Amino acid sequence: MIRDVLIIKDGLPMFSKNFTDRKNFISDQSNLILVSGFLSALNSFSEEFEDLGSIKELKLSQSNFRLAFLKDNSIPNLIYLASFDEETNSVNVERFLKKMSHKFLKKYTINKIVDWDGRSEIFESFTETVKNYIEKESDPNKQGSEDEIVNLFKEIQNNIEEISEKDLKMRNLSQPTEKNVDSIFQRIIPISEISEDFNPEFYLTGDISKKVLKNIDGRKSIYALSKELNLTEEKIYNICKNLVKLGFLRLKEVQLLTKSE
Structure with a gap:
């Protein structure tokens, strides 16, 4: 299942939430700024090499802890991350990150994200939205059908582009x-x-x-x-x-x- 969700902007934690009782280096608030800077730098470093591109997934060898990355190309230095265990299908996590990122941009204006002053509490209301998405991905009976995903993209496209x-x-x-x-x-x-x-x-x-x-x-x-x-x-x-x-x-x-x- 998905354990943590982290949104990083310019190397700083914009939004972070742990959704299990299992703690790890992401859920440790005392090291969150350091971890965010490291993960952001790691992703930026990989992009410096044309053959590598952006990091999509990271696996730690001494645990079943994995990290999925999604970079938003519409806003510089904005990265969405989700930690999950080996029992979770990485395709589902990638789908979750895409839906979450679209919802985040829809809920908060681009200007608000770009001009962010570093205070993460202004995005605290996004917690319930993320929680609902995680529940849908965890429960096969609640997972959105392909039509639901298509409708989501259509709704966003209609609101932004048409x-x-x-x-x-x-x-x-x-x-x-x-x-x-x-x-x-x-x-x-x-x-x-x-x-x-x-x-x-x-x-x-x-x-x-x-x-x-x-x-x-x-x-x-x-x-x-x-x-x-x-x-x-x-x-x-x-x-x-x-x-x-x-x-x-x-x-x-x-x-x-x-x-x-």
């Missing part, structure tokens, strides 16, 4: 035609909220998102960006909505001047 159809209808976000030049997209201007020394490359994985963000200057509308980048207005708008959720920009709606004005 604009709802209802929102589109409410704002009348339709592709402008010859008869409808005054599109809502011409009135929406993305404005950057990030400082000059901030590098979004660490947080964005999609080339299109990087391209859109790079071309935002606070003056171009979504309509203008779509023409410049040869993308549909809906595509630009959806990407901008994602960037708003990440705290990278805000959307400003302006009134277009008519020829008489």
Whole structure:
């Protein structure tokens, strides 16, 4: 079964919890900072060698204690770990870490995680969520089916990457035609909220998102960006909505001047 869960950010323990009565070097709070730094450094060291890549699992030779690693590529230096015994299927642990990581990012904003001040108590409320996931993985009757896992990913994707159809209808976000030049997209201007020394490359994985963000200057509308980048207005708008959720920009709606004005 899964014994411990540890989330490390920049080598420091962001969240840690022991879910059994068995103690080990991870559950020892007095050494937690030292252990977190060691595990983080170990994972970073392996990535320095192209042939090694990130550590997925670590086994200690003198016990049945094993560690599973999951690195989050969307946030620098963020690692999820779970300790478990040999009787536990490592595939189930990997699945558990993936579900837990998505839930963690959904529960706490990326800005809150990136700007974390080192106080682990602000994530204490995540304990119950992790406990529920562990119970599901431990009990075959409670394990989520494949459809449930797919639905989880769909839910996250819908919340982070897609604009709802209802929102589109409410704002009348339709592709402008010859008869409808005054599109809502011409009135929406993305404005950057990030400082000059901030590098979004660490947080964005999609080339299109990087391209859109790079071309935002606070003056171009979504309509203008779509023409410049040869993308549909809906595509630009959806990407901008994602960037708003990440705290990278805000959307400003302006009134277009008519020829008489």
